[in-house]
Amino acid sequence: MSAIRDEKNLGGDVGNANNNNNDSNFSNTADDRSKRGLGEFQTRDLSNTEEQQVESFKDIASTIREYAFMARETSKALRESGAIPELVVSAREIASVVRDIAAEIKETSRELRESGVTKEIASTVKETVNTAKDTARIAKETAASAKDTYQSGRQPQQQQQEETFGSKKQEASQA
Numbered sequence: 001m002s003a004i005r006d007e008k009n010l011g012g013d014v015g016n017a018n019n020n021n022n023d024s025n026f027s028n029t030a031d032d033r034s035k036r037g038l039g040e041f042q043t044r045d046l047s048n049t050e051e052q053q054v055e056s057f058k059d060i061a062s063t064i065r066e067y068a069f070m071a072r073e074t075s076k077a078l079r080e081s082g083a084i085p086e087l088v089v090s091a092r093e094i095a096s097v098v099r100d101i102a103a104e105i106k107e108t109s110r111e112l113r114e115s116g117v118t119k120e121i122a123s124t125v126k127e128t129v130n131t132a133k134d135t136a137r138i139a140k141e142t143a144a145s146a147k148d149t150y151q152s153g154r155q156p157q158q159q160q161q162e163e164t165f166g167s168k169k170q171e172a173s174q175a
Contacts, residue, residue, distance in 0.1 A: 078084050112118050
């Protein structure tokens with residue numbers, strides 16, 4: 001009987017050894033995971049850059065959660081305060097006012113076009129531009145004429161002055 005037990009024990013030990021080997025590779029207990037370097041999540045040593053990136057990512061996730069919470073709270077406050085329906089009514093009223101103003105502008109422009117006022121205004125502007133062009137042309141011609149007259153009249157005067165100055169100079173030197 002002891003021999004049988006020994007065989008069983010021997011077989012059991014061998015079986016247990018095999019099972020222990022298999023268990024260490026495939027075990028899911030927390031102790032086995034921690035022995036293999038697996039915690040709740042697998043971790044490893046990170047470089048400073050990787051740690052900074054992980055921290056940045058965590059910060060971003062935290063910020064997203066904060067903004068989501070604030071958006072929910074704001075939405076809830078707006079809904080409870082009755083501000084959203086008031087905003088909708090205001091938007092509808094302003095849309096109606098803009099529509100009415102656009103219709104009035106359209107009607108006024110149609111009346112002006114049919115009455116011929118716009119054509120009259122355009123004709124007057126065109127006539128004013130043409131008159132201004134003629135005035136500028138005449139002023140330019142007058143300036144050119146005055147310049148020519150000044151230059152042609154100046155030369156004989158300069159000659160007379162030089163002659164007079166020259167004769168006075170001669171008289172002074174003779175005296």
